[in-house]
Amino acid sequence: MRFSNTEIKELLISTVALALMFSRFNIEALPVTLFVVVVVFASHEILGHKLFAQHYGFDAEYRMWKGGILLGLMMAALGGFVFAAPGAVMISPISRKFAFSVGRMSRDQYGIVSAAGPVVNIIIGFLLFGVLFYYPHEILALGARVSFFLALFNMIPFGPLDGEKVMKWNWKAWGLITLIALTGYFIL
Numbered sequence: 001m002r003f004s005n006t007e008i009k010e011l012l013i014s015t016v017a018l019a020l021m022f023s024r025f026n027i028e029a030l031p032v033t034l035f036v037v038v039v040v041f042a043s044h045e046i047l048g049h050k051l052f053a054q055h056y057g058f059d060a061e062y063r064m065w066k067g068g069i070l071l072g073l074m075m076a077a078l079g080g081f082v083f084a085a086p087g088a089v090m091i092s093p094i095s096r097k098f099a100f101s102v103g104r105m106s107r108d109q110y111g112i113v114s115a116a117g118p119v120v121n122i123i124i125g126f127l128l129f130g131v132l133f134y135y136p137h138e139i140l141a142l143g144a145r146v147s148f149f150l151a152l153f154n155m156i157p158f159g160p161l162d163g164e165k166v167m168k169w170n171w172k173a174w175g176l177i178t179l180i181a182l183t184g185y186f187i188l
Contacts, residue, residue, distance in 0.1 A: 001046070001050065001051065001054060002054075003061075006059060006061075006081075007061045007062050007063075008089060008114025008117075010062060010063060010064040011042065011045070011046075011062050011117045013069070013086075014041070014062075014064045014069065014086035014087050014167055015034070015037055015038055015041055015042065016034070016078045017069045017072065017073060017086050018037045018041055018072070018084060018086055019034040019036075019037040020073060020076065021072045021073060021075075021076040021082045021083075022036070022037060022076075022082060022085065022146060024076055024079070025077060027078065029090070033142070036139065036142050036143045036146050037146065039113050039124065039143060039147075040121060040124055040125075040143060040146050040147040040150055041150065043120050043121070043124055044117040044118070044120055044150055044151075044154070045062050045087075045088075045089055045117065047116075047120050048116035048117030048118070048119065048120040048121075049088075049089035049091075049113055049114075049116055049117045050062065050089050050093065050113060051115055051116070051154055052062040052111050052113045052116040053089065053091045053105075055107065056109045057103060057112070058091050058093060058103065058105060059091070060089050060090065060092070061089065061090055061092075062088070062089050062090075063087050063088065063089075063090050064086055064087035065085060065086060065087045065088065068083065068085040068086050068087065069086045069087075071083050071085075072084060072085065072086060082149075084149070084150055084153050084154075085153075085160070086162065088160060089117075091105065091113065091185065093105065107169060108169070109161075110165065110169065111126075111165065111166055111168075111170055111173070112169075113162060114162045114165035114166050114169065115162065115166045115169075115173060115177060117151075117154060117162055118150075118151040118152075118154045118155050118162055118163075118166075118177055118181060119151075119177060121147045121148065121150045121151035121154075121181070122147070122148070122151050122177070122180055122181055122184060124143070124144075124147045125144045125145075125147035125148040125151065125181075125184045125185075126144075126184060127186070128140045128141075128143045128144035128147065129144045129187065129188065132144065141188060144184070145185065145188045146187055147184075148181055148184040148185035148188065149185055151177070151180075151181035151184070152181040152182055152184075152185050155174065155177055155178040155181055157174065163178070
């Protein structure tokens with residue numbers, strides 16, 4: 001898996017911004033929240049979208065969305081809903097396997113890449129939830145809750161979020177992923 005310096009910088013900025021949002025700017029809660037966000041957000045973007053896009057032979061790189069970060073920080077500061085859309089993995093049809101080749105992502109590939117992030121969050125959420133039975137700790141509960149929240153939020157079928165792309169690809173897959181994320185979120 002390849003990362004550019006810009007991608008690393010923008011992932012770090014987005015991660016810190018999300019941690020500030022989820023901690024509601026509580027400095028005491030920030031270290032724990034930062035750890036949780038690193039696990040669930042980075043996994044969503046890197047192990048979900050980026051890994052699957054590269055698996056299909058496409059270049060993929062995370063880019064932050066300054067407007068989404070600003071909106072999220074403002075909403076969190078005002079005590080409102082956490083708008084968790086600090087950026088997205090951008091996928092290029094150019095692959096650099098030899099000199100270069102141009103490909104077109106199929107509808108199924110696009111749907112699977114879009115669903116991969118929320119599915120990774122659901123898996124992490126259930127893993128953390130399962131560990132809670134053997135090792136009850138607030139960081140595990142927070143991690144599971146944030147992971148399910150990110151999956152659920154990303155499945156909203158609107159605009160640039162994963163949910164719109166997944167719903168256009170396969171509404172049954174969208175419904176199943178959304179239902180599982182919703183169930184996981186409300187179990188905690």
